[in-house]
């Protein structure tokens with residue numbers, strides 16, 4: 001007897017899972033394999049929170065699979081060794097998986113698996129499951145192909161799963177068994193496929209009404225953003241499922257947009273749909289260039305910007321002890337919860353690159369380890385964008401003071417995450433170093449003792465960072481490279497960049 005092996009990677013769901021549907025359709029007994037690659041655990045962008053989240057999502061999927069008659073096998077180590085062992089035991093006929101757009105190490109792994117399958121007479125079938133187009137010939141074609149893919153019908157979860165007799169699932173271990181320390185996250189979401197669906201519906205039924213306005217603030221964003229990102233990165237939900245249910249809601253609203261029930265939704269849902277398109281857009285970049293964590297899209301710009309590593313600045317930045325209250329609050333909140341909204345992520349990175357002139361690879365790896373939703377395709381594209389090393393995005397160096405005043409005018413968020421500033425009066429909460437000695441005493445916050453002085457003068461260094469970026473962008477070779485970057489990675493939506501003179 002032969003079996004079909006479903007290789008679960010970052011697609012931990014039963015519904016809308018093409019690999020599972022195909023394995024079921026071929027009629028052989030099925031085995032599910034989740035393989036934790038030892039190589040992955042050694043990487044600088046991986047943290048225990050990622051591994052635990054994935055294993056908890058797997059545990060939840062395992063229960064669903066078992067309830068339908070299937071089994072889930074767990075292996076740790078080198079994938080080819082595990083496949084050899086399983087092939088000897090169960091005689092694999094076909095391996096099914098969904099395409100993964102990951103960093104170079106995962107491409108190398110997938111290629112090794114494909115070679116192993118060929119050598120061992122095992123068929124290997126992979127399926128697209130999101131808006132990333134494998135083997136895309138021209139970026140000009142991407143949007144139409146993506147839209148068609150995303151709009152296709154959803155795939156139902158199998159109600160029964162046939163497996164081999166006398167075989168049981170493996171227990172899913174805790175990451176500490178592999179030597180991983182896992183930091184406890186505050187308000188960590190519930191793992192698994194049904195929790196993902198509940199999160200989607202709570203957004204579409206209620207929380208998302210204020211999305212367009214609420215997403216920019218780290219206070220309202222917690223509730224008004226969808227919070228679907230960790231589910232997307234572990235694959236507990238597919239981008240097509242989210243798209244499908246959002247479109248249904250949009251259709252319902254269109255029938256009576258002015259009713260009290262529907263008011264406020266239309267703009268929020270169209271902003272949300274754009275974000276879903278961005279998801280695929282950025283993932284496509286990694287599909288085209290798997291080394292975005294190491295290699296800048298525009299190496300000429302990167303070389304010109306040449307930002308050296310400075311231990312003191314990096315530590316203050318990464319721990320949230322810079323002396324800038326709003327910045328520190330954002331970093332500390334991210335470390336504690338594993339999530340922060342888009343605008344604040346962009347600010348954290350742009351401060352590292354422009355204001356502190358730190359190298360993007362180091363700051364990017366630190367942020368990757370903090371995000372529960374770490375998704376390499378989005379992450380490294382955004383890190384490069386917010387650091388000015390793509391050449392196709394405008395220079396955007398966030399002012400901490402402006403963000404602080406706009407997003408947290410009362411200092412509520414600051415006081416929640418930076419308790420040293422609890423008694424600082426509102427008029428000084430954004431710039432406590434401006435308090436007189438007397439005021440500092442009254443606020444029980446001596447600057448330099450209880451709370452640090454700003455690590456640099458933001459106004460001066462940010463300005464320097466911006467002018468350095470514009471100077472580098474004007475370089476002839478960097479400009480030439482930008483044209484090539486645009487051809488491979490650029491959004492074809494009409495943008496300021498396309499109209500920019502240096503591209504003519």
Ligand SMILES: Cc1cc2nc3c(=O)[nH]c(=O)nc-3n(C[C@H](O)[C@H](O)[C@H](O)COP(=O)(O)OP(=O)(O)OC[C@H]3O[C@@H](n4cnc5c(N)ncnc54)[C@H](O)[C@@H]3O)c2cc1C
Pocket residue numbers: 215225226227228229230232233275276278279280282340341342343345346347349371373374375376378379380382383386
């Ligand atoms: C420096 C930096 C690093 C980032 N790293 C990641 C990452 O590792 N993983 C990740 O999922 N997102 C990342 N983002 C994008 C964005 O901040 C998060 O997707 C979003 O904050 C997640 O919260 P949400 O699901 O509530 O988002 P929503 O605002 O509700 O958006 C819904 C979904 O749309 C997609 N999306 C939203 N914004 C973007 C964007 N700007 N680019 C691409 N896709 C987007 C995500 O899949 C998100 O889950 C990063 C942004 C920056 C600036």
